[in-house]
Amino acid sequence: MTSTAVRERERRWRPAGALDLVLTLSPHPHGGGDPAWRRTPDGAFWRTCRTPDGPGTLRVTASAGEVLGRAWGPGAEWLLDTLPSLLGADDDVEAFADVLARAASSGAARTAAYVTELAARNPGLRVGRSLRVFEALVPAVLEQKVVGMEAWRAWRWLMRRYGEAAPGPAPEGMVVIPPPEVWRRIPSWDWHRAGAEAVRARTIVNAARYAARLEATVTAPSGGCAEADRLLRALPGIGVWTSAEVRQRAHGDPDAPSVGDFHLAGHVGYALTGQKVDDAAMLELLEPFRGQRHRVAWLIALGAPRPPARGPRMSVRDYRSF
16 A cells, blocks of 8 residues: 655756657556556656655656656655656766768668668657666576566566555555565465566575665766676676676667567568578677667667568467476
C-alpha cells in the first residue's frame, strides 16, 4: 500500500528540441507489469527509484512542448533534478549528425542516407540516462539468454516480494527496488520460486557487493561509459550484452549496441543488406557509425522491416518446476 500523506514536489522543464516521451522512456520498463514503471491511461509515466537520497516516486507528463514532473518521497528532489537527464537532455544529437556526415563521406553514403531517413521519422527519440546502475543491472541479468516473458516474471516476483512500498499516490502494485544488501540476502529457494536459476542469482548477488563502485561511474568523466563497461565485464556472469544493456539505460550510452541479442544482428543485417547476419557482421555494418552504434541499431529496430520469421523460437521455460 502506498502513502498519499507525502509532500509532493513539482518541476516544469522545456526541452531544447523535439522530445518523444514514449520512445525515450520505452527502454526502461521490463515488461508490461514492471513494478518500477507504469504508463497509465491518462498518458502519464510513473517511475519508482531508489535514489542516493532514498526511495522516490516520479510521475511524468508532456504537453505543448513542456514536461511536468511530480515526485514524492525522500528521493523526490533527486528525481526532479535528474529528470532532464532521464529524458535525454545530455544526449548529444549534434554528435549524431556529425557521425552521419562522416559515414556519408567514408563510403557508406547509402547506409547513412537510410539511417538519416529513419532518424527523421523519429525526431523526438532521445537516449536518456536513468543514472542508477544497479537498478538497470538486475533486470538485465535476469534477461540473460532467456525470453522476455520468463525474465519479466522473475523480476516482478522478486520486486513484489522484496521491494519497498512506493511513496506518494503511485498506481497499485508499484514498489521501489530493494537496496543491494537485500539482494545479497535473498535465499536460494526464493530465487527458485521467482524462476531464476543459480547462475543468474549468483551474478546478481555478486554484483550487489560492488554496487557502490558501479553507481559511481555515472558521475565519471564522459559519462563513465568506458569505466562502467570495464567494471561490469570484470564481474563473473556479466558479458558484453549485459554491459551494453546497463549502459544504454543508466549512462545513456549511444555507442553500446546489444551484441549477443537474439534478434538484433539479424534485423540490422536485413535492414542494411537484405540478409540476416551474425554479431561480427553487424558490428562491421555499424562501424561507420562508431560513437552512435546503439542509436543506429535502435532506429533500425524501430523503423526498418524485420526479416521473415524462419526457424525455431526460444521457448519459455519455468525453472520453478525443475
